[in-house]
Amino acid sequence: MFISFEGIDGSGKSTQARLLADALRADGRDVVLTREPGGSPGAEEIRRLVLEGDPDRWSAETEILLFTAARRDHMERTIQPALDAGKVVITDRFADSTRMYQGLSRGDLRGIVDQLHTLMIGRDPDLTFIIDMDPAKGLLRAKGRGGHEERFEDFGEALQARMREGFLALAKEFPGRCRVIDGDRAPGAVAEDVAVIARKSLAWTARA
Numbered sequence: 001m002f003i004s005f006e007g008i009d010g011s012g013k014s015t016q017a018r019l020l021a022d023a024l025r026a027d028g029r030d031v032v033l034t035r036e037p038g039g040s041p042g043a044e045e046i047r048r049l050v051l052e053g054d055p056d057r058w059s060a061e062t063e064i065l066l067f068t069a070a071r072r073d074h075m076e077r078t079i080q081p082a083l084d085a086g087k088v089v090i091t092d093r094f095a096d097s098t099r100m101y102q103g104l105s106r107g108d109l110r111g112i113v114d115q116l117h118t119l120m121i122g123r124d125p126d127l128t129f130i131i132d133m134d135p136a137k138g139l140l141r142a143k144g145r146g147g148h149e150e151r152f153e154d155f156g157e158a159l160q161a162r163m164r165e166g167f168l169a170l171a172k173e174f175p176g177r178c179r180v181i182d183g184d185r186a187p188g189a190v191a192e193d194v195a196v197i198a199r200k201s202l203a204w205t206a207r208a
Contacts, residue, residue, distance in 0.1 A: 001088050001089075001126050001127065001201065001202055001205055002079065002083060002089050002091075002123075002125045002126045002127075003020070003088065003089065003090045003091070003125055003126065003127045003128070003129070003198060004090075004091050004092075004093065004094040004096065004125040004127075004128045004129070005017040005020075005090070005091070005092050005093070005128075005129050005131060006093060006094070006096045006097060006100075006128055006129070006130045006131070006167060006170075007130055007131035007132065007133060007138075007167060007183065008133055008135060008138045008139075008160045008163045008164050008167065009138055009139065009141075009160060009163075010133065010137070010138035010139055010140065010141030011131040011132070011133035011138050011141075011183045012131055012133065012141075012183045012187060012190065013092060013093070013129070013131045013183075014035070014092045015187055016129065016131055016181075016183075016187070016190055016191060016194055017033060017035075017090050017091070017092045018033060019187065019191040019194070019195075020090055020191065020194050020195060020198055021033040021090050023191070023195045023198075024088055024090075024195075024198065024199075024202075027199070029087075029088050029202075030085075030086070030087045030088065031087065031088045031089075031090060032078065032079075032082040032087050032088070032089045032090070033090050033091075033092075034074070034078055034079065034089065034090070034091045034092070035091060035092040035093065036067075036070065036071060036074060036091060036092065036093040036094055036097065037050055037051070037066075037067055037070040037071075037074075037093075038070070038074070039074040039078045039079070039091065040073050040074050040076075040077040040078045041077075042070070042073040042077070043070035043071070043073045043074045046066055046067075046069060046070040046073075047070065049066060050063060050066050050067065050070075060102045060107045060109055061102075061109065061112070063101070063102045064098065064102045064103070064109060064112060064113055064116060065116075067097075067098045067102065068098070068116045068117070068120055068121070071094070071095065071098075071120075071121055072120050072121065075121060079091070088202070091125070094124070094125055094128075095113075095117050095121060095124060096124075096128060096130075096167070096170055098113050098117075099113050099114070099117075099166075099170065100163050100166045100167060100170070101163065104162070104163075104166045124174070124177065125177060126177060126201070126205070127177055127179070127197075127198065127201050128174070128177050128178045128179070129179055129181055129194055129197075130167050130168070130170070130171050130178055130179065130180045130181065131181050131183035131190070132164070132167070132168065132180050132181065132182055132183055132184075133164070133183040133184055134164075134184060135157050135160035135161040135163070135164050136157055136160075137184065138160055138164075139157050139160050168180065179197055181193055181194060
């Protein structure tokens with residue numbers, strides 16, 4: 001099964017991806033935990049290009065091409081081989097983030113994102129957790145990390161607010177795979193809800 005975690009910056013999705021991986025490994029499953037942009041050597045190089053530097057370093061159109069290139073390499077070298085080997089793949093972000101950040105929030109480019117996704121990637125996750133968080137709280141958390149990959153956080157709260165609305169709309173667009181989880185709780189409580197849904201989905205897939 002291919003599982004993704006999505007949400008605004010600072011929503012806690014990275015923590016939840018790691019906690020789910022730990023829980024499923026404790027169940028005896030073979031799990032690959034990865035991230036985007038990144039997850040393969042080539043994609044990690046692109047990560048540094050898109051997440052560091054001035055907010056206006058790239059246009060949204062250029063970012064779409066960079067993220068798609070990174071995702072293609074990620075799929076070829078990490079995700080698809082793991083799925084072919086029968087492993088569970090959990091990724092911190094996937095194509096939905098590009099649909100939001102470049103396709104929606106920085107211009108009406110969703111059509112371009114979807115065309116490139118169909119042409120170069122060809123699949124979405126089987127299950128997507130959208131960790132919902134108040135934009136102000138999420139941004140405060142994200143900026144509090146004090147890291148170097150803050151290019152998108154530097155766009156400010158207005159972008160995060162548009163992103164949240166977009167992710168919630170995405171959940172309605174893809175109800176078959178998307179599950180919205182309230183992220184404004186203790187990480188353990190969020191993780192319990194996530195694990196229940198993931199285990200049910202894995203059990204259903206095994207029966208199918």
